[in-house]
Amino acid sequence: MINYLLNKITYSLLTLFGVVTVIFLLFNVLPGDPAQMMLGQNEDSEQLALVKQKYGFDKSISTQYLYYLNDLSPVSFHSNNDADYTFLKAGKYTATKLFSIGGTTTVLKLPYLRESFTKQGKQVSQVLKETLPNTFVLAIAAIVIAIIFGVFLGVISALFKDNWLDKTIQVLSTLGMSIPSFFSAILFAWFFGYLLHKYTNLEMTGSLYELDDFGEAMHIKWKNLILPAIVLGIRPLAVVIQLMRNSLLEVFNQDYIRTARAKGLSEFQIIKRHAVKNALNPVVTAISGWFASMLAGAVFVEYIFGWNGLGKEIVNSLNTLDLPVIMGAVLIIATMFVIINIFVDLIYVWLDPKVKLQ
DSSP states (O other): OHHHHHHHHHHHHHHHHHHHHHHHHHHHSSSSOHHHHHHGGGOOHHHHHHHHHHHTTTSOHHHHHHHHHHHHSSEEEEESOTTSOOHHHHSSOOOEEEEEETTEEEEEOOOOOOBOSSSTTOBHHHHHHHHHHHHHHHHHHHHHHHHHHHHHHHHHHHHTTTSHHHHHHHHHHHHHHHSOHHHHHHHHHHIIIIITHHHHOOOSSOOSEEEOTTSSOEEEOTHHHHHHHHHHHHHHHHHHHHHHHHHHHHHHTSHHHHHHHHTTOOHHHHIIIIIHHHHOHHHHHHHHHHHHHHHHHTHHHHHHHTOOSHHHHHHHHHHHTOHHHHHHHHHHHHHHHHHHHHHHHHHHHHHOTTOOOO
């Protein structure tokens, strides 16, 4: 187990290193001067020079790349020369100094994602901290809907194979996979939030936290979670139904299921104790991928429903070319993918003891 985790962590770090490299190169070949993006229309030559020096924009691309890796690394090296770029000058950021050798100080810190171009003086980590929890809540709600209803409908569909009930569920699941999320979001917002508003009491737009009527305090509005969670959960729900049905039909043909029936176990006991658990492996794979994708793919849903999450922040940052926020968001999403994949492998072992960690 320990060797497996060490190998997995090593490969994960190499994957993240590749993601960081691609992100940096991709966004640094874009036209435009980052210093001018930060200053907007208020820049002058003196301010421009100061910002370039402060953030290292006056250096070559290779040097800037090393600076970026240094900022992201938990253990990083920084020059004591005030003329050189160092994240310690870039803003208020705490770090523990380990030791100094000559003109270089080694520090221990959290990854530094730099500052937003458009939110002056605000760090990217703070921007992500304000938006990521909302997206996480939305993704959790959507995936819970997909798991509960998907597994239930998948089991029903398998038990009533080729029946009218099975065919109805299959048609609905195919329709759910075919409709794009942005179209479902518009349709649900218009129908349930506008036409049926007086019956559902749901709004077309709204986020998890909203100001009260006096504009003094923020309050949680759980009802604003209903529509975006359902819309975001439609496609994974349809996938879970299909996978659960097909996997369960395969399990029903296994020898141990026939043995359980021969021993006199009821159909309910067979499904509960043996069939469902062994049929969940492909479902776990799909759910893990969908959950990680939801953190990145909730962009349209969040934007249409006005949900103040990571997806909406990415859209706003793309419109304003706020490159540090975009780069930080992509890096966070990639990290989520890596962590979730590790957990999925461990869940496989729990579901099926025959699966060995290699």
